[in-house]
Amino acid sequence: MSPRWQTAAILALPVILANCASVVPRYDVPIDPNTGSPTVSSIVRRLKCELANLVAPGAPHEFELLTGQYEVGVQLDLTVNDTGGLAPSVSYVSGPFSFGLGAKFEQSREQFFSQKLFFSLLDLRDEIDDNEAAFRAGNSSVRLTDCDGYADTNLAGNLGIKQAVDMALGSNYLRTTATLSDQGAFGGYINFLVTKNLNSVGPMWTLTHFTGPGGLGSLSEVNTDKLTFAFAVPDVPLTAEQLAKRERARKQGRQRPVTSVQQRRSANVKAEQLLQQLQINQISNRLNTIRALQ
Numbered sequence: 001m002s003p004r005w006q007t008a009a010i011l012a013l014p015v016i017l018a019n020c021a022s023v024v025p026r027y028d029v030p031i032d033p034n035t036g037s038p039t040v041s042s043i044v045r046r047l048k049c050e051l052a053n054l055v056a057p058g059a060p061h062e063f064e065l066l067t068g069q070y071e072v073g074v075q076l077d078l079t080v081n082d083t084g085g086l087a088p089s090v091s092y093v094s095g096p097f098s099f100g101l102g103a104k105f106e107q108s109r110e111q112f113f114s115q116k117l118f119f120s121l122l123d124l125r126d127e128i129d130d131n132e133a134a135f136r137a138g139n140s141s142v143r144l145t146d147c148d149g150y151a152d153t154n155l156a157g158n159l160g161i162k163q164a165v166d167m168a169l170g171s172n173y174l175r176t177t178a179t180l181s182d183q184g185a186f187g188g189y190i191n192f193l194v195t196k197n198l199n200s201v202g203p204m205w206t207l208t209h210f211t212g213p214g215g216l217g218s219l220s221e222v223n224t225d226k227l228t229f230a231f232a233v234p235d236v237p238l239t240a241e242q243l244a245k246r247e248r249a250r251k252q253g254r255q256r257p258v259t260s261v262q263q264r265r266s267a268n269v270k271a272e273q274l275l276q277q278l279q280i281n282q283i284s285n286r287l288n289t290i291r292a293l294q
Contacts, residue, residue, distance in 0.1 A: 027078045027113060028194055028223035030152050040076060042156040044117065047074060047227070048124070049147040050161045055125045056145050061169045065121050067243050068233040069259055073271030074117040075279070076155070079224040083108040116275075118268055122246075122259060129250055154192035155225045164188045168231070185274045187230035189282065194223040228278050232270035234263035 032039040051072060055065050084107055127144055134140040168186035197220035242257070249256045 027080050027111070028153060028192075028225055029078065040078070040115070042152050043076065043227075046147060046156040047117070047159065047161075048119065049145065050159055051119055051121065052124045052128055053145050053147070054162065054165055055121045056128055061165060063240075063243075064169055065165075066125060067238045067240065069237055069263065069267065070121045070231050070233055071264060071267035071271055072119045072121065073230045073232070073268060073275050074119070075228045075275050076113075076115045076117065077224075077226040077228070078113040079110065079222075079226075081108060081110040081222045081224075083220045083222075116272075118271070120259065120264065126250070126256060153225065154194065155190070155227055159190055159227060161229060164229075165231070185230060185232040185270050187228070187271075187274050187278055189226060189228040189278060191227075192223075192225045194225075196221045196223075228275055228282075230271040230274035230278065232267045232274060234259070234267040236263065 027038050029038045029040055030042065031037065032041075053059065055062050059065075124144075131140060131144040135143055164186070246256045
């Protein structure tokens with residue numbers, strides 16, 4: 001290979017890399033066959049199913065969660081970062097002398113998606129009761145509390161929300177009344193990091209005047225899927241009698257009492273505030289880790 005052709009090949013590498021970087025990186029979620037677009041529906045189904053199981057009949061904390069009228073705020077964050085690098089190296093040998101020629105080109109692209117979701121555990125209990133009646137009547141083939149079959153992404157598997165609820169409601173200091181400023185709000189997050197990389201040593205060849213290239217390129221894709229959740233109660237939780245009244249209304253086929261918009265909004269605001277605090281805490285932890293490495 002002549003020096004002119006070798007130089008031309010090296011100069012063409014940024015163009016090749018630029019063409020690769022023009023492709024939008026894909027999130028670590030499935031593609032909807034109807035739209036051809038990424039979808040988070042399986043994550044939402046799994047999340048809804050885990051929350052529903054918290055208030056299913058006979059669940060360990062069914063009474064506390066329903067009388068507390070818990071509202072659950074959830075923030076879903078998906079990040080994908082694609083990085084590509086080309087680092088060709090050429091050695092030109094002429095007599096007793098050797099000349100090195102090298103270049104390095106790197107490009108990266110990051111895409112981010114965020115969505116907030118809010119769930120009412122009282123509404124989910126009503127959905128469970130209606131779904132169970134439809135299932136027994138043969139009008140539905142799937143139970144709302146059956147969480148199998150959703151694990152097509154990391155965040156559609158076991159999210160560990162039940163463990164967080166067990167920890168919170170098992171403490172002696174959580175209160176679902178207005179005696180505490182935060183009214184016993186609690187939350188947490190689950191974070192999946194998937195790293196895919198390819199390091200290519202590239203072809204090695206030896207000619208009369210040139211030896212190279214060595215390590216030619218590297219490609220990596222990092223998917224970060226995060227789910228942050230917060231549980232909060234309104235200013236005035238239900239009494240045991242009010243909860244029993246809802247159950248009687250359901251059995252008699254009457255309309256169940258509806259939580260006031262003001263009550264629901266107050267709980268959602270508290271859940272959102274806790275979500276923000278959890279996000280700030282995560283950022284602070286990352287900064288402290290970076291400083292410790294410096």
